[in-house]
Amino acid sequence: MDAKLVALEELQKIDLSIQDLRRSGDAFPKRLAELEAELHKTKAAWDAEEARVEENERARQDLEQRLADEKEKVKKWEARLTEQRTTREYSALAREIDIAKKANVTLGEDLSALAKAREDIEAAAQAKQAAYDAQQRTVGAEAESLKKQIADLDGRIAELQGKRGGVSQNVDPKLLSRYESIHRRRMPAMSAVVDGTCTGCRMRIPPQLYNQLLTGLAFDVCRSCARIIYVDKRAQA
Numbered sequence: 001m002d003a004k005l006v007a008l009e010e011l012q013k014i015d016l017s018i019q020d021l022r023r024s025g026d027a028f029p030k031r032l033a034e035l036e037a038e039l040h041k042t043k044a045a046w047d048a049e050e051a052r053v054e055e056n057e058r059a060r061q062d063l064e065q066r067l068a069d070e071k072e073k074v075k076k077w078e079a080r081l082t083e084q085r086t087t088r089e090y091s092a093l094a095r096e097i098d099i100a101k102k103a104n105v106t107l108g109e110d111l112s113a114l115a116k117a118r119e120d121i122e123a124a125a126q127a128k129q130a131a132y133d134a135q136q137r138t139v140g141a142e143a144e145s146l147k148k149q150i151a152d153l154d155g156r157i158a159e160l161q162g163k164r165g166g167v168s169q170n171v172d173p174k175l176l177s178r179y180e181s182i183h184r185r186r187m188p189a190m191s192a193v194v195d196g197t198c199t200g201c202r203m204r205i206p207p208q209l210y211n212q213l214l215t216g217l218a219f220d221v222c223r224s225c226a227r228i229i230y231v232d233k234r235a236q237a
Contacts (some may be wrong), residue, residue, distance in 0.1 A: 201225035
């Protein structure tokens with residue numbers, strides 16, 4: 001095999017390893033995003049229950065204030081009963097007091113219903129919080145594992161890229177430039193020709209070109225895929 005291609009072959013092996021590592025890590029960010037989405041969904045369910053607790057509390061406070069105001073109003077009306085000069089006025093005010101007291105009973109019942117509902121809502125909120133806390137622990141552990149795997153991949157890729165820099169210095173500059181141009185578009189960028197077929201695109205090359213590669217031409221370019229092509233005479237030895 002031509003000496004120019006030996007260094008390039010080594011460079012491509014490094015690039016293919018880097019490509020494989022990056023592909024194996026492609027799923028990690030997606031999984032992290034899925035974990036965050038799952039946790040966000042559970043947190044949203046908890047927040048919704050907490051909002052119901054707060055809404056219940058606001059309603060209870062409003063109802064307590066209304067009930068206190070109505071009781072105070074009844075108390076004032078009852079104090080005015082003895083001030084009424086006619087039976088008609090007395091009866092009218094007494095009727096208003098009776099209506100107000102009945103309304104206050106209803107308000108009291110509504111207040112009791114809110115108190116009972118609060119117990120159920122708080123229980124639901126606590127259950128949602130417990131589910132969130134449990135999921136947060138699970139997600140946190142998995143996320144931490146994924147981050148470690150990502151860091152490991154990044155370290156291995158960085159190591160290979162450092163090695164790549166040294167190997168690329170051994171490649172003929174013009175050949176390296178052509179390789180890099182192809183490498184940015186597709187991999188592998190150089191492919192062996194076996195039995196007249198480019199192993200990169202699986203297309204047959206012209207017979208004359210194949211004979212040239214067999215008899216002395218170190219490398220050329222595939223007319224179909226534009227990859228650097230060569231015949232590995234080591235495999236034929």
